[in-house]
Amino acid sequence: MAIQVGDRIPEVNLQRIRNGVEVVDTPTLFDGKKVVLFAVPGAFTPTCSERHLPGFVQHFDQFNARGIDVLCMSVNDPFVMQAWGQSQHVPEGLLMLADGNADLTRALGLELDASGYGMGMRSRRFALYAEDAVVKKLFVESPGEFKVSSAEYMLGELAEPV
Template identity: 40%
Template structure:
């Protein structure tokens, strides 16, 4: 079993990072002193669960965490700074601080540096999350010591439920569009003006066809908008929904 370090200080290590063409060193004090910080650590940049679920959800909930007193959210992995910078750009996770624990010093200090030689990874961080207040670990969610890469408790929703179980979460908006669609542009602009983030699925990409559109929405026109899994309809129906939920 991994040791829970709640009530203890974070390891006092430094992190060499690359910003543009310059090297910079970040210290633990710079990252944590006088701040409330979430850290979520994972086995590796660009790996499936990390890229599809763990990181995106923390980025999605970042404004909610900020509204509930969190100053920064750090994604930590035993990768070098160039890999972490490339991953940050690929993920477009602008609300997250990507921290390269390249030598594994921080992960080792946390007692969570593990051997992933069977995957050709070498030494990597075990998956976990923690809430740090002024450099002291307030709460930890460590994945169970099971084979593989369990992902059960270090997710963003578990952390948010600990911080504020009644926090209002952002709506999940998905829009199916097609190129050159004026009503799609109108719908996207309506969402942007009101501060809604949305996922856009464009017909003709990744195997998404008109048959897909009809099967999912029962309609043959674009856009078709879904909010929190519920089918709202097209641009006109969206504007009515936005008016009713202003």
């Protein structure tokens, strides 16, 4: 069953690159914080590279000004996520997280079988907002769509009381 508003973010390890590969757990990323996590089916793929990540890069300062951390996740390895972040000029503070084995993706119940496209198990495209590791808003895209997980949509949703 997919995660719902009111559920806690599952405890899972992800990876990122800072001074080498670093393991970071979800409690470290979410506990005591306001966080937007958005996930893409794959780094360097067309919609993800042309619209999804660029929107969060463009509006990063608006989230930051509201005290909201921004995390980008994909079922890719940390080296791919680092390279993708560099190619997209991701600002320091917007974390590029690798869910290489789809552990968080599966724990959230948001996996996507993209085997038909040669991509294996991936994450569905989604965005969520959590406070102190509790999901307050969740927007999961229908297959092939990009409407409700964009930075602009999330900013609009966060303009309302949470």
